[in-house]
Amino acid sequence: MGKKKHKVLVVDDEQDIVEILRYNLEKEGYEVKTANDGKKGLEIAKKFLPELVLMDIMMPVMDGVESCRQIRDIPEMKSAYIIFLTARAEEYSEVAAFDVGADDYIIKPIKPRALMSRINAHFRRELKNKENEEDIIKIGKFIIDRSSYTLHIEDLQVNLPKKEFELLYFLAESPNKVYGRDELLASIWGSDVYVLARTVDVHIRRVREKIGSQYIKTVKGVGYKFDMADQV
Template sequence: MAKNKHKVLVVDDEPDIVEILKYNLEKEGFEVKTAPEGKKGLEIARKFYPELILLDIMMPVMDGVETCRQLREIPELSGSFIIFLTARAEEYSEVAAFDVGADDYITKPIKPRALMSRINAHFRRENKKSNKDTEVIKIGKFTIDKSSYTLLIENEQVTLPKKEFELLYFLAETPNKVYGRDELLANIWGSDVYVLARTVDVHIRRVREKIGSEFIKTVKGVGYKFEWQE
């Protein structure tokens, strides 16, 4: 009997890896579709609306970084998890992945049990957030609705990828309170996901580009805050 009905898309050009992932995901009760490269992955994602996308970096036709960037431009996938699975362990590859909106980055060779544990941790944390964060934050010209992952700025909808949205929501919940990078990493990415501290800076920069740089302030040597004066 299926344990859940979450939909997962696996995009990888290595058939053996795809087969292993598909087998283990379906065993856990996930509904799985696969694609051998990025363009095909995008085509499937637009119809399938996966809640989780496992994405290789080095692929023919379209690489994983460009695929991720285009996935994050699809409004219906703004709440989807994107996890990179890659043989490349260089820091610049990891930074590039998070820069285009990845939620996690796992190096190959893949250990199926550890991967399933990591995936389930993402969904457990999301369920806790969904149960807790149901109200809408209205602050100045912003309306931030966590239940639907929608951001309105002066009644115009602005699309933010999942982690950018969660970062904005978290900071706007307590205006003028300063949070360090470690606090933001723990609250947005979770303690069971290893990401670089620089990831926070990248996401802050991207949020500023979309909402205006005057709202999220840097407190030198400390961290970031959502600045708001009544």
């Protein structure tokens, strides 16, 4: 039996971009589905359940932001990796992307070889994480299960997008240890991925909104830590 292919969904209204990405992804051995608008992408995501989604922001029928928001509401898609592809480089666009659960953000024009390297690195990190990390952290009121990407605070299950979950998991692994933004970027996003330091701040804010602001503390001029003082 052959090795199982990773599943990737490409959603973009520019057909030439879709075809270029399909060609390069299939050449790398990925199973690929495509769509030309956000609504169709959402319909395919519900059935195909891709592990990774490449999605344009500005599209007809349903834009990428709304499509991403609804994809994150699919239980089986909460751990999928979602990358926005866009010609818009404004900061508010990047923040909006992360606010609805995107994991990464790439400015067009796309360089296929660099993108394939980025995607391959992502799946290598996923494999390494599964091999090297403990599945469950139990700390105070929290049960953080990496095998199912679920978080329970006492009897309440809290849903977090993939990168928010991984950020919380990483901090909770070493409670009270302070991590700088650059260290968090390298550990969660990888050194081969170019994202700005504010990406960490946006994700920290989103995690705090869902679990309570008291658990992840800011150490001024240094970074962030998972605070055990509120876990007793």
